[in-house]
Amino acid sequence: MIKVAIIGYGNLGRGVERAIKQNQDMVLVGIFTRRAPETVETEGGQAFTMDQLKSKKNEIDVCILCGGSATDLPTQTPEWTHLFNTIDSFDTHAKIPEHFAKVDQVAKENQTTSIISTGWDPGLFSLNRLYAQSILPDGETNTFWGKGVSQGHSDALRRIDGVVDAVQYTIPNNEVIEKLKAGETLQLTTRDKHFRECFVVLEDERDSQRIREEIISMPNYFADYDTEVHFISQAELNQNHKAMPHGGTVLHTGTTHENTKQVIEYKLQLESNPEFTASVLVAYARACVRLAKEKQFGAYTVLDIAPKYLSDRTDEELRKELL
Amino acid sequence: MIKVAIIGYGNLGRGVERAIKQNQDMVLVGIFTRRAPETVETEGGQAFTMDQLKSKKNEIDVCILCGGSATDLPTQTPEWTHLFNTIDSFDTHAKIPEHFAKVDQVAKENQTTSIISTGWDPGLFSLNRLYAQSILPDGETNTFWGKGVSQGHSDALRRIDGVVDAVQYTIPNNEVIEKLKAGETLQLTTRDKHFRECFVVLEDERDSQRIREEIISMPNYFADYDTEVHFISQAELNQNHKAMPHGGTVLHTGTTHENTKQVIEYKLQLESNPEFTASVLVAYARACVRLAKEKQFGAYTVLDIAPKYLSDRTDEELRKELL
Incomplete structure (x- = not known):
């Protein structure tokens, strides 16, 4: 043992x-x-x-x-x-x-x-990046995270003045994933790959306009993304947003001879991160x-x-x- | 070097x-x-x-x-x-x-x-079975192959008397894959997991009924599957069915505490096997x-x-x- x-x-x-x-x-x-x-x-x-x-x-x-x-x-x-x-x-x-x-x-x-x-x-995704890149050196790896709760982004929301509690979901752009899997070559920006969705409990509802602005313009965390903000009650947050699902995809699209396309996909869907x-x-x-x-x-x-x-x-x- | x-x-x-x-x-x-x-x-x-x-x-x-x-x-x-x-x-x-x-x-x-x-x-799929089973011991692994050409099954078709040439595609049942990914527990038979589709060139068209019977009842290769048989010309076979695409999915669905579902999926889509x-x-x-x-x-x-x-x-x- x-x-x-x-x-x-x-x-x-x-x-x-x-x-x-x-x-x-x-x-x-x-x-x-x-x-x-x-x-x-x-x-x-x-x-x-x-x-x-x-x-x-x-x-x-x-x-x-x-x-x-x-x-x-x-x-x-x-x-x-x-x-x-x-x-x-x-x-x-x-x-x-x-x-x-x-x-x-x-x-x-x-x-x-x-x-x-x-x-x-890091961990299983790192492994899959390594295997895929070693096998198809002429290729490109993209990692997509979610749909899942990001603790770092949720913490950033909770640090805003007037926010009582908050949860942030990272959402992968499935349309982009499907295009890559179909063999399209895309120039992807940060904004193209993921969306961010925030569920926020306010101290005072009259702050909603200011806080929404503060969130969507927050550098590093939200400014480079399309971000949706929902204001909800603490009761609703507790009931619907306290689970910790997560997941993501490591997608490696490569070619062998000339333009023969080969796709390696590793995907996790986790009810509890x-x-x-x-x-x-x-x-x-x-x-x-x-x-x-x-x-x-x-x-x-x-x-x-x-x-x-x-x-x-x-x-x-x-x-x-x-x- | x-x-x-x-x-x-x-x-x-x-x-x-x-x-x-x-x-x-x-x-x-x-x-x-x-x-x-x-x-x-x-x-x-x-x-x-x-x-x-x-x-x-x-x-x-x-x-x-x-x-x-x-x-x-x-x-x-x-x-x-x-x-x-x-x-x-x-x-x-x-x-x-x-x-x-x-x-x-x-x-x-x-x-x-x-x-x-x-x-x-064997190879990358074996690796993924090992990683997934080691990480989620309370789970089940299913491997799905295709859509792709099976050399063994194509050879079996070509050995039938009266068959000039043939190609067999193994096709995974995507409905079953989606159900498993959604967390359903299924008792799967061989017939549930894959379909087989055959493209066959005949020496003499009058043999089609006998040869179709022979194919769909062939033990080990086709009898346990739902098999579709198409009779086509050699020219059509050469034009549309001489590429060697393949692929497949290793799907491991497991639970951690109680009934918390976790899904690990490894998928290949290969234009050239x-x-x-x-x-x-x-x-x-x-x-x-x-x-x-x-x-x-x-x-x-x-x-x-x-x-x-x-x-x-x-x-x-x-x-x-x-x-």
Whole structure:
């Protein structure tokens, strides 16, 4: 049995707890949290303080780090990789090389194994970009996200003065996707690829005009997109917009000889983004433990891991059942 | 530069010749064929007899074997793996374990590396079944093929007495695919998943009734399917049905907690099946040479190969550009 610890218990940590139950070769050792353990309502797992983690070193094969990329993971992953094999979902794109280097050094010095930036993007989408671009080098990759809730954009809405609560959906332009799949060559701008739809609860309805203007002109987040804004009540937001669906498509359109068109499409439709991400983390936790057993120490990403390491089946079974 | 030899020059071999030109780190050493080299019309590559292959041992990094699975590859792959790193597209499902064992032994004894059963199914579809099943163990995988030409079924038609020529299309039931993607749980029979459409040229039109009966009742090939048969002229067959499009979908529908539905879909739409298969072989040829340089000798399948080995970019570039 692979003995797993969960570090941090938000939506992702809860998803990991649920995913471990679906994997018969895994057992949860405990949930380690900054909150007072007795206040944490788990789904059966025992909660401990962060301070108790060190003392359980011999009971844990791998720690799944479920904190955020902004402030938790940049320090937590290197810190815990001193003692444990670790997995994280670090997704601040520009800082991945730096994070990788830091974790790699700690892991090599301490003979541990860490897989960073796991999940679906970065993660499974990265894998699919790599496979598609390697197979059809004469081609173009486009990634479309959604329909799904973007936490970053929802947070940006909630920071606006006069906004009580808000949810933002990223919506892919399916017309563009179909045109690309049909072999059309398009010059795509940011505005062409995605729409943004906002559901906003106001403190005072009289602010609606000002707030709508503020949203659609917000640089980086909304100004480059066609954005629709709906003002709704908190009750409606709670009832209809608190689920966390997401998904997206990696579309690679290439040509082989002359103009022979070949299309590779990888698509996810997720009713729960955190639960799916958690499932990816758990599969890579298995790979992490197997790599560590083979003394393959250091930092890795999904691009470095042979697919078979994700499965609990033997190589013989995989060849027989999946090829 | 990676120096590549092509062994066998049918549609697949020609596709490999074309794909090598799209990869700037590769060069074609030669095309080795059982035919008289002077009779082979290549697209620029030099043709040699099979006998000349041995003498070029020091000029070749990897041999891409482009023969058929029925009679060529079961003997060719073990034979050439004595001297060379090799790639094949062996696709007789039931015999893959035996083929793997044979090639593995030769490769380990002779310190060579071989990647067998490469292509899209087996190959990329196998990979996607493995990733999806590892991430969502509580789920179900369905593979749909087409719309595309099945060589095996077309051959079966051509063996019927009174048939001059024929092409068979495998057509996926898109209605079923959409239902599965929408989260429906279906008990699917063979007949539900695919249709078969046949275009047949007759020696004598008066045989049409007998031949239609013979086709739709043919065990293994057509009896379990809804099959449509069209009788057409050789001229029409040549004009409209000699392209080799194919494709398909690996659809994995799973649940995480309780009944939260998650859908993973991998879809190929190929205007040329042999050229796409060739492109997969060429990407894995790169992986093969890199594994051999690391002295990782023996037989491998796509399931054993870390994705990064397929790319000509460095690990740093891949992390920066794809994660």
